[in-house]
Amino acid sequence: MTLLAVERIKLFSTRSPYWCSALALVLGVGLTAIIAASTDNGQLSIGVTQFGSSQLALSVVLVMAALAVTTEYRFSTIRATFLAVPNRTSALVAKTVVVAFIAAVLGEIIAFGSVGMAKLLSPASDLAINTSGEWRHVAGVGLLYGIGAIIAIAVGILVRQTAGAVAILLVWNMLLEQLIGIIPKAGVKIQAWLPFMNANHFLQLGGDNTAEQAGAGIDFKLSQWGSLGYFAGVAIALLVVALIVAKRRDA
Amino acid sequence: MIEAVRLQKHYGKTKAVDDLSFTVRPGRVTGFLGPNGAGKSTTMRMILGLDTPTGGDVTIDGKHYAQLKQPLRKVGALLDAKWVHPNRSARAHLKWLAVSNKIPVSRVREVLEIVGLTEVAHKNAGGFSLGMSQRLGIAGALLGDPEVLLFDEPVNGLDPEGILWIRQFMHRLANEGRTVFVSSHLLSEMAQTAQDLIVIGKGQLIAQTSTEQFIADATQDTVRVRSPHAAKLREILAAHATVTDDSASGSLVVHGIAAQQIGELAAENQIVLHELSPQRGSLEEAFMQLTKESVEYHAH
Numbered sequence: 001m002t003l004l005a006v007e008r009i010k011l012f013s014t015r016s017p018y019w020c021s022a023l024a025l026v027l028g029v030g031l032t033a034i035i036a037a038s039t040d041n042g043q044l045s046i047g048v049t050q051f052g053s054s055q056l057a058l059s060v061v062l063v064m065a066a067l068a069v070t071t072e073y074r075f076s077t078i079r080a081t082f083l084a085v086p087n088r089t090s091a092l093v094a095k096t097v098v099v100a101f102i103a104a105v106l107g108e109i110i111a112f113g114s115v116g117m118a119k120l121l122s123p124a125s126d127l128a129i130n131t132s133g134e135w136r137h138v139a140g141v142g143l144l145y146g147i148g149a150i151i152a153i154a155v156g157i158l159v160r161q162t163a164g165a166v167a168i169l170l171v172w173n174m175l176l177e178q179l180i181g182i183i184p185k186a187g188v189k190i191q192a193w194l195p196f197m198n199a200n201h202f203l204q205l206g207g208d209n210t211a212e213q214a215g216a217g218i219d220f221k222l223s224q225w226g227s228l229g230y231f232a233g234v235a236i237a238l239l240v241v242a243l244i245v246a247k248r249r250d251a
Numbered sequence: 252m253i254e255a256v257r258l259q260k261h262y263g264k265t266k267a268v269d270d271l272s273f274t275v276r277p278g279r280v281t282g283f284l285g286p287n288g289a290g291k292s293t294t295m296r297m298i299l300g301l302d303t304p305t306g307g308d309v310t311i312d313g314k315h316y317a318q319l320k321q322p323l324r325k326v327g328a329l330l331d332a333k334w335v336h337p338n339r340s341a342r343a344h345l346k347w348l349a350v351s352n353k354i355p356v357s358r359v360r361e362v363l364e365i366v367g368l369t370e371v372a373h374k375n376a377g378g379f380s381l382g383m384s385q386r387l388g389i390a391g392a393l394l395g396d397p398e399v400l401l402f403d404e405p406v407n408g409l410d411p412e413g414i415l416w417i418r419q420f421m422h423r424l425a426n427e428g429r430t431v432f433v434s435s436h437l438l439s440e441m442a443q444t445a446q447d448l449i450v451i452g453k454g455q456l457i458a459q460t461s462t463e464q465f466i467a468d469a470t471q472d473t474v475r476v477r478s479p480h481a482a483k484l485r486e487i488l489a490a491h492a493t494v495t496d497d498s499a500s501g502s503l504v505v506h507g508i509a510a511q512q513i514g515e516l517a518a519e520n521q522i523v524l525h526e527l528s529p530q531r532g533s534l535e536e537a538f539m540q541l542t543k544e545s546v547e548y549h550a551h
């Protein structure tokens with residue numbers, strides 16, 4: 001508990017998490033607002049409210065999580081941290097828990113905020129969250145952010161510098177996994193096992209909008225919750241590698 | 252007490268610390284002296300468990316740093332005043348340190364008071380002058396009221412007033428029975444601060460003595476000799492002593508034998524002397540003499 005408090009103080013005594021959160025909120029909810037504004041009143045569905053939260057805003061949250069580690073390396077406060085808490089694994093796990101939790105809460109705020117925004121701009125549309133699939137589609141965004149944050153922190157620990165970590169995360173999430181689909185035949189098969197593709201699979205709503213959603217056309221071998229488990233598994237595995245590396249190398 | 256036994260750290264082919272053994276005793280200020288690149292900071296990082304030794308061992312009261320339960324209550328360290336997030340206030344910086352080791356948060360105000368930063372406690376550390384940053388670093392080191400204190404070149408970049416403050420401060424800490432280990436590359440500075448000295452060069456131990464003894468040893472028997480047959484004289488003296496050229500004045504500086512012997516040797520070999528003057532060498536000269544062999548970067 002002490003270590004969680006330490007990481008919380010550290011995180012909230014600098015400005016970047018506030019800026020990143022605000023930016024994620026604006027981008028996530030903002031994109032929904034644009035979509036809602038450009039759709040005829042009454043035509044909006046839950047399935048189009050999370051484009052912003054699950055893509056654009058997710059990237060910002062990944063950057064925020066990576067920054068939580070890379071700034072520590074940049075200013076060598078990681079050394080101050082390891083002096084105060086020589087058990088590096090505990091210190092870094094505490095940081096991961098705090099950042100992932102904040103990311104998850106932020107995800108819920110953005111997801112439900114997006115639905116709220118859609119309701120506001122398109123009052124005639126049916127935007128009630130009824131089925132379990134609809135709940136997963138909206139509330140699941142928080143889980144996605146939490147797990148995504150773990151991946152970002154792991155990458156941050158491994159790379160240790162902001163530019164590198166951010167580049168890796170953004171290219172991986174926004175570009176690489178999509179581009180692999182271009183490979184004839186094998187592409188979509190590989191995509192079925194890529195972590196962020198599985199994350200998107202978890203969110204998929206099915207029904208009318210499926211074709212427009214990320215991860216469409218890929219034949220996933222896992223159930224939707226299975227995909228989330230897989231995404232989480234990749235995140236944890238990456239974190240374990242990062243923790244082992246951090247423990248071994250000179251701070 | 253800090254104890255290093257055959258400590259080694261290699262970075263690729265560089266032997267930053269090479270088979271270094273020493274002890275640092277409580278109740279005294281121990282200076283850790285060596286020219287740039289001698290391995291002082293590397294040794295301190297190993298004492299604090301930040302870097303893993305390639306070989307050997309270093310312990311604090313018999314324990315590795317990583318084995319300490321709440322390390323800040325046992326060991327306070329200032330390795331680099333810049334290890335602070337520039338957008339975090341001095342108070343917030345000390346607060347998270349305090350919380351991490353279950354030190355009462357009220358202690359933050361106390362240490363800020365001790366180092367004289369109370370007025371600027373709410374300001375971001377990024378805007379601090381070097382002197383203020385050093386003070387913040389010292390506040391962090393004092394937070395857990397530790398028995399053992401490590402400072403890496405704490406007076407670097409400080410004005411005379413700041414230097415005096417740190418010097419007196421370290422004496423006070425040692426008088427309270429604490430172990431104070433402070434590095435520097437200036438003997439003149441250490442001469443006024445430290446009671447004991449551990450001198451290293453190129454990662455190896457050169458001397459571990461009291462400061463008094465070290466200065467006495469280092470400054471005796473330096474003789475300045477000038478001769479038209481400098482090259483020949485140099486050859487003869489080299490068999491008995493360490494000889495260095497003082498190119499500025501064209502004379503030889505002889506270390507290790509007395510003026511009388513030099514005169515006799517010169518007479519035996521029929522060498523004319525234009526000057527033969529025993530020197531009470533400055534501390535810095537003596538120190539350079541001692542570490543000459545092991546100076547990493549010669550200024551050309």
Ligand SMILES: Nc1ncnc2c1ncn2[C@@H]1O[C@H](COP(=O)(O)OP(=O)(O)OP(=O)(O)O)[C@@H](O)[C@H]1O
Binds near residue numbers: 293
């Ligand atoms: N992380 C590192 N990687 C490679 N070489 C290193 C590393 N850290 C230190 N060194 C090398 O080890 C040697 C000792 O460096 P160190 O910083 O310990 O010296 P120092 O005595 O503290 O010097 P200074 O008085 O300049 O602070 C130097 O040759 C340095 O280049």
Ligand SMILES: [Mg+2]
Binds near residue numbers: 291292293403
């Ligand atoms: Mg140094």
